Amino acid sequence: MPDSRVTASVNICVIGSGYVGLVAAVCFAEMGHLVVCVDNNEDKVAQLQRGETPIYEAQLPELLARHRNKGVTFTTDLAAGIHPAEAVFIAVGTPQGNSGAADLSYVEAVVSQIAQVMNGYKVLVEKSTVPVYTNEWITRCMHRHGVAPEQFDVVSNPEFLREGTAVGDFLHPDRIVVGANNERSADLLRRIYAPLTEGRYYEQADALPGPCSAAEPAKLVVTSAQSAEIIKHASNAFLAMKISFINAVANLAESVDADIEDIALGMGLDARVGPRFLRAGLGYGGSCFPKDVAAFSWVAEQQGVDFRLLSEVRKINxxxxxxxxxxxxxxxxxxxxxxxxxxxxxxxxxxxxxxxxxxxxxxxxxxxxxxxxxxxxxxxxxxxxxxxxxxxxxxxxxxxxxxxxxxxxxxxxxxxxxxxxxxxxxxxxxxxxxxxxxxxxxxxxxxxxxxxxxxxSVGRPAVYASTQGRPRRNPAE
Ligand SMILES: NC(=O)c1ccc[n+]([C@@H]2O[C@H](COP(=O)([O-])OP(=O)(O)OC[C@H]3O[C@@H](n4cnc5c(N)ncnc54)[C@H](O)[C@@H]3O)[C@@H](O)[C@H]2O)c1
The missing domain is CATH 3.40.50.720 (NAD(P)-binding Rossmann-like Domain)
Structure with a gap:
């Protein structure tokens, strides 16, 4: 059996060891690469060095135990991560700022620090979810700090993993998107993902099982950096829209005594609609959809594009x-x-x-x-x-x-x-x-x-039970 872990290994630095950075770092090690994961949170790094997983995520503790101190190490020392790396993945937070726009100050801080310790050509990879043109801002920031243009490229490689199934999603992705503005940097990303796109990883005896296989490996799409940045925002906004859509239909269903579960079933069986993200309920939340819908809306506004649909998605939610x-x-x-x-x-x-x-x-x-x-x-x-x-x-x-x-x-x-x-x-x-x-x-x-x-419940008629005749509660039970 070919083992992608001993072939074509790439030295990678991942900055940020949160839900995305930690999963990416451990999965890159699982794919055979040599990874240094850097975080400025000393407690988190100490926990990871001891082999503890700071977040609850299925399969992560097992993969961490398999690769810790072998394929992946953890440090607070940025230079130690950057120096050996060919590719530097930036996976720090991009929370919502006051105007709705993404707050890119963590990204900028990391880019400035990288610029101080550059020691040769590297590809800087945006893994964090960022607005279109962030690749240009990163380039400008590197130049301002005196890094020569031939010393680096910036690539967008948005992450689509879902918390809860993050490890499986990373190793068996629906697609890998690489937004690169030249072949040299696109090629490095192709090499990094080759164990998945060429199917070698799935042939390993201890590969994590999932939908991809050697016969049907992961697909990698190369686009411009701007397109890749938009793919991420547009995908999340679309999924949020699906949730708001079904919630609006649920409210209608409720007012006419229809049943949203039957309606969603009937709609979702149409392959063009699909059943996923068609669950009525309390609405979407989490660290991605609310802020990504707001950030995408802000981008559209900045570009003078009328995209009021996005504000309706948020309002319904x-x-x-x-x-x-x-x-x-x-x-x-x-x-x-x-x-x-x-x-x-x-x-x-x-x-x-x-x-x-x-x-x-x-x-x-x-x-x-x-x-x-x-x-x-x-x-x-x-x-x-x-x-x-x-x-x-x-x-x-x-x-x-x-x-x-x-x-x-x-x-x-x-x-x-x-x-x-x-x-x-x-x-x-x-x-x-x-x-x-x-x-x-x-x-x-x-x-x-x-x-x-x-x-x-939501989008279905309420049912009322008579409490008369209910057995008396026995406090000892
Ligand atoms: N969580 C998800 O499901 C998900 C999915 C896809 C994309 N994303 C995107 O990925 C990015 C990261 O999200 P997350 O959920 O992993 O965030 P997170 O808050 O869990 O992790 C961010 C990490 O970066 C570290 N950090 C911040 N500044 C740093 C610095 N200067 N140097 C080193 N480390 C630093 C923090 O200590 C933290 O551990 C965001 O842009 C998010 O939108 C998240």
Whole structure:
């Protein structure tokens, strides 16, 4: 079996060891490259050096254990990462600034630092999500710091991984996009991704299984740097639009007693529409969609292009949270002093990331309205406690049933698999009133009614259970 790990290895530096940088660094090592991952967060680097993964991400601990101190090392010393590298991947954060535009100050800081320690030709790769023309700004910044044009090229290589399945997405990508303005730099990126695009990686006995194979390897598309930058923003804006679209249809469905799950099924079976990102619910969140829609909107505005569709996408998304809050309010009549169990804190399932999480935003609103919240999440409790410290009104429980104990209602805020298969009898007995308000449509209304619940979801008629005749709760249970 050919082993891509011992052939055509490239020296790579990845700057930033967050959700993208860490996954990229470990996966490049898995593909056979020699990687130095640099971060200026000393605690994070120390954790990684000890072999601990600072984030919750499936398969990452296993791959880190396989390659740590072999294919990948971690340091805070930028020069130590840059000096041996042919390619330098910049994977630092690009959060939303006040105007909606991406805040590129972390990228600029890194580029200035790279310029100070250049020791020969290198390709600087934008892995962070950045607005169009960032490649030109990076080039200008390098020149301002006295680096000669022939010493570097800038390439855009946007990342499409999804938190929760990041490692699988990286090694089995739908596509790899390389935005390069010359052949020399495009060729280096082709070499780096060759184990995936030539299929060699998938022939290895211990390759991570996934949709790509030696017969159907990953596809690499080369474009201009500007096009690659736009591909990333446009892809995220399109997916956000799909979510807002189905949420708008859900609101319509609700007003005419139709069922959004049936509607989404019927729409998604059309191959041109597709079933993914057609789930009605609380709306999108996370560290990408909200800021990328805002940044893309800002880009369009700067270029004088009328792209109001993007502001509608955002408005529908924000309204979705208001509507859900109203649902809770009307199901409970009044809110002050009520006790609500909240299942889910992460912005989506299979991650501990709570950045821009609709669950956190909703809980904040409940707390502001005088509600006492007891929350449970399988992975995000530790991170959430930094944003919402435990108090008399904000409590954390060890499991969904403990959260539900004596609560006036239970709300589902994140689509974790385990929330879709709760023991409904046990849940019903734990709650003070069997009211479940589901922001992720994890249950069938009929099943919930048959189990004695009042069940309110998104884009489907609510069902009401009579509490008369409900067995008395035995506090000892
Ligand atoms: N998270 C995702 O799902 C995802 C997916 C695709 C693209 N992206 C994009 O990738 C980029 C990174 O996102 P993330 O979620 O990994 O962010 P993150 O906040 O998890 O990680 C960023 C890391 O960069 C480090 N850093 C910041 N400044 C530094 C410096 N000067 N030197 C060294 N390290 C520095 C931080 O300490 C942090 O560890 C963003 O542009 C984001 O939009 C994210």
């Amino acid at each position: 924000e309204r979705q949270l208001d509507l859900f809050f109203e649902k809770i309010h009307s199901a409970l009549w009044t809110l002050r002093g009520k006790k609500i169990a909240a299942l889910g804190l992460a912005f989506k399932a299979d991650t501990d990331d709570i950045r821009d999480s609709p669950a956190i935003a909703l809980i904040r609103r409940l707390l502001d309205a005088g509600v006492k919240v007891t929350a449970y999440d399988p992975a995000a409790m530790a991170v959430a406690q930094r944003a919402l410290p435990a108090s008399e009104s904000m409590m954390y429980a060890a499991d969904p049933y403990a959260a539900a104990e004596d609560a006036d209602a239970l709300v589902i805020l994140t689509e974790w698999k385990e929330f879709a298969s709760l023991d409904l009898h046990r849940l019903n007995r734990a709650l003070k009133f069997p009211i479940l308000i589901d922001g992720r449509n994890l249950y069938s209304p009929t099943v919930m009614r048959d189990n004695g619940f009042t069940y309110v």
